Amino acid sequence: MKKTRLRAYARLIAGTGVNVQKGQAVRIIAELEQPEFVAMLTEECYRLGASKVTVDWMYQPLTKLHVRYQSLRTLSAVEDWEKARLQHYVDTVPCRIYLLSEDPDGLKGIRREKYTVSSQRRMLAIKPYRDQLDGKEQWCIASVPGRGWAKKVFPELRPAAAVEKLWEAILDTSRVTDDPEAAWREHNENLHKRCAYLNSLGIRKLHYTAANGTDLTVGLIPEGRFCAGREETVAGIAFNPNIPSEECFISPKRGEADGIVYSSKPLAWEGDLIDRFWFKFEGGRVVDCGAEVNDALLHKLVKMDDGAAYLGECALVPFESPINQTGILFYNTLFDENACCHLALGRGFFDTIRDFQTRTREEMHALGVNDSIIHEDFMIGTDDLNIDAETADGKTVPIFRSGTWAF
Numbered sequence: 001m002k003k004t005r006l007r008a009y010a011r012l013i014a015g016t017g018v019n020v021q022k023g024q025a026v027r028i029i030a031e032l033e034q035p036e037f038v039a040m041l042t043e044e045c046y047r048l049g050a051s052k053v054t055v056d057w058m059y060q061p062l063t064k065l066h067v068r069y070q071s072l073r074t075l076s077a078v079e080d081w082e083k084a085r086l087q088h089y090v091d092t093v094p095c096r097i098y099l100l101s102e103d104p105d106g107l108k109g110i111r112r113e114k115y116t117v118s119s120q121r122r123m124l125a126i127k128p129y130r131d132q133l134d135g136k137e138q139w140c141i142a143s144v145p146g147r148g149w150a151k152k153v154f155p156e157l158r159p160a161a162a163v164e165k166l167w168e169a170i171l172d173t174s175r176v177t178d179d180p181e182a183a184w185r186e187h188n189e190n191l192h193k194r195c196a197y198l199n200s201l202g203i204r205k206l207h208y209t210a211a212n213g214t215d216l217t218v219g220l221i222p223e224g225r226f227c228a229g230r231e232e233t234v235a236g237i238a239f240n241p242n243i244p245s246e247e248c249f250i251s252p253k254r255g256e257a258d259g260i261v262y263s264s265k266p267l268a269w270e271g272d273l274i275d276r277f278w279f280k281f282e283g284g285r286v287v288d289c290g291a292e293v294n295d296a297l298l299h300k301l302v303k304m305d306d307g308a309a310y311l312g313e314c315a316l317v318p319f320e321s322p323i324n325q326t327g328i329l330f331y332n333t334l335f336d337e338n339a340c341c342h343l344a345l346g347r348g349f350f351d352t353i354r355d356f357q358t359r360t361r362e363e364m365h366a367l368g369v370n371d372s373i374i375h376e377d378f379m380i381g382t383d384d385l386n387i388d389a390e391t392a393d394g395k396t397v398p399i400f401r402s403g404t405w406a407f
Contacts, residue, residue: 001164001167001168001171005171005176006037006040007040007044008176008180009037009142009171009174009176009180010037010040010041010043010044011044011180012174012176012180012181012184012243013041013044013097013140013142013243014026014041014044014045014047014048014097015044015048015181016180016181016184016240016243017097017140017142017239017240017243018095018096018097018138018139018140018239019095019138019237019238019239020045020048020049020050020095020138021048021049021237022048022049023049023051024049024050024051024093024094024095025050025051025052025053025054025092025094025095026042026045026050026052026053026054026094026095026096026097027053027054027056027089027094027095027096027097028041028042028045028053028054028055028056028097028099029055029056029058029096029097029098029099030055030056030057030058030098030099030101030144031057031058031059031060031099031100031101031102031146032057032058032059033101033144033145033146033147034099034101034144034145034146037099037144038055038099041097041099042055045095050095054094058102060102060103060106060107060271063107063110063115063271064107064109064110067110067111067114067115067118068110068111072114072117072118075114075115075118076117076118076121076122077122078122078125078126083125083129086126086129087129089129089133090129090132090133093133093136093137094137095137095138095139095140095239096137096138096139096140097139097140097141097142098139098140098141098142099142099143099144100141100142100143100144100332100334101143101144101145101146101149102146102148102149102271103146103147103148103149103152103271104148104149104152104266104268104271104272104273104331104332105148105152105271105272105273106148106271107270107271107272108271108272110271112270112272112296112297112300115270116270116300116304119270120304120305120373123304123373123374124305124373127373131361134350134361135233135234135350135351135356135357136233136234136235137233138233138237138239139239139241140239140240140241140242140243141241141242141243141334142174142242142243142334143170143332143334143335144167144170145162145163145166145167145170146163147159147162147163149166149331149332150162150163150165150166152331153166153169153328153329153330153331154166169326169328169330170335172322172326173244173322173323173326173335173338174243174244175187175244184229184240187229188228188229188230188240191228191229191245191246191248192228192229192230194226194228194248194405195225195226195227195228195248197407198226198248198250198316198399199225199226201389201391201397202391202392202393203220203389203390203391203392203397204219204220204222204390204391204392205217205218205219205220205256205389205390206218206220206252206314206387206388206389206390206399207387207388207389207390208259208261208341208380208385208386208387209385209386209387210262210380210382210384210385210386211382211384212262212264212382213260213262213278214259214260214261214262214380214382214385215259215260216257216258216259216260216261216281217257217258217259218252218256218257218311218314218343219252219253219255219256219257219284220250220252220253220256220314221251221252221253221352221353221367221368221369222392223353223354223355223367224250224251224252224253224352224353224354224367225250225352225353225354226248226249226250226316226352227248227249227250227349227351227352228245228247228248228249229245231351232351234356234357242334242338244322244323244334244335244338245338246317246318246321246322246323246338246339247315247316247317247337247338247342248315248316248317249313249314249315249316249349249352250313250314250315250352251312251313251314251348251349251352251353251368251369251370252311252312252313252314252348252368252370253284253367253368254284254307254310254311254348254368254369254370255283255284255285255310255368256284256368257281257283257284257285257310257311258281258282258283258284259280259281260278260279260280260281261278261279261281261343261380262277262278262380263275263276263277263278263378263379263380264340264379264380264381264382265329265336265339265340265379266293266329266331266336267333267376267377267378267379268331268332268333269297269301269376270297272294272297273293273294273331274291274293274294274297274298274301275291275292275293275294276291276292276293277289277290277291277292277293277295277298277378278290278291279302281311284310284311285309285310286302286309286310286345289302301345301374301376302345304346304372304373304374305372305373305374306372307346307347307370307371307372307373307374308345308346308372308373308374308376309345310345310346310370310372311343311344311345311348311370312344312345312346312347312348312349312369312370312372312375313342313343313344313348313349313375313377314343315337315341315342315343315344315377316341316387316399316400317337317338317339317340317341317342317381318340318400318403318404318405319340319341319381319382319383319385319402319403319404320403320404321338321339321340323335323336323338323339324339324340324381333376333377336379337377337379339379339381340379340380340381340382340385340403341379341380341381341385341387341400342377342378342379342380342381343377343378343380344375344376344377344378345372345374345375345376345378346370346372346373346374346375346376347370347371347372347373347374347375348369348370348371349369350364350369352369353367353369381403382403383402383403384402384403385400385402385403386398386400386401386402387399387400387406
């Protein structure tokens with residue numbers, strides 16, 4: 001891949017993505033896959049005025065070794081030095097960049113029960129720190145190719161060719177054009193126009209139907225709003241949390257989801273794939289579920305905590321999105337969720353509530369924003385998905401027809 005294009009991508013993540021402010025620290029979390037690109041990204045953050053850039057490396061084989069040899073108590077512990085570091089982030093509010101490149105099958109064979117329990121305990125301990133940063137930090141999730149991931153997507157190619165082809169797909173769908181910043185300004189404007197129309201309707205319920213058996217009604221919060229693309233912190237700093245992003249999303253009302261919904265793409269969770277699955281909701285909660293592939297793991301997901309069985313997001317993405325048009329199944333939630341409509345189990349987003357800057361956490365949870373240690377997107381979009389909105393004045397308005405916008 002041409003270094004000039006990679007440099008443009010790094011500049012896009014640092015500028016349009018997290019929008020590094022002068023004197024602000026940056027934290028990058030990345031796999032050991034593309035160190036040269038991480039160095040490029042680090043330099044671009046410094047060029048924008050970052051005071052310090054810290055890189056935290058991850059490596060799936062090490063994770064498997066830790067799970068194998070550490071006791072459950074040790075594996076689950078959040079040490080005092082880790083808590084001090086988390087408190088430092090709360091106090092200083094650095095930008096946070098995730099570079100995803102992990103192998104979708106990279107944790108196969110791991111001691112699953114031990115890993116899931118330890119992850120659950122660690123997330124519960126970390127959650128109070130994360131909660132304090134809600135709405136305050138600029139963050140961005142983007143991707144770079146990993147060899148295992150690339151071979152999963154393009155098994156017919158040799159590893160180097162697969163990585164190159166995955167680079168091309170990532171950069172194309174991330175709008176890394178001759179002028180990526182301009183492309184994203186236009187894209188954000190278009191997404192915000194969609195949201196403005198949706199927000200003008202006064203939607204109270206969304207009803208999803210598809211030939212695969214999906215028939216689900218989800219209630220929305222009266223004070224809620226659809227968001228997309230560029231967001232702002234409570235301090236008014238703009239950032240784009242996802243590169244790429246094709247969704248208009250909202251947090252539904254906890255306790256108001258009834259019916260059944262079927263997946264349309266695999267879900268990569270904890271280094272393994274769950275596929276051909278479904279959820280049945282009653283009173284907003286998952287009361288039954290099943291998967292043809294990794295059924296036990298699916299059941300662990302909805303039991304991570306009380307909020308894991310409730311919805312935290314409804315996202316609208318046309319089936320002909322640029323990502324879906326590639327014809328590639330990415331086995332990566334960031335890309336697959338932006339290929340078609342999706343829902344998410346777990347934590348909702350405070351910024352989908354009007355005037356969230358002036359409301360307390362307790363007030364937003366009281367309105368119906370779900371709380372959880374997880375937020376896991378799963379794809380439900382098909383080429384025949386229909387979505388109808390029931391508005392506050394009793395009207396039924398078509399939102400999606402045959403998998404795409406009805407307006």
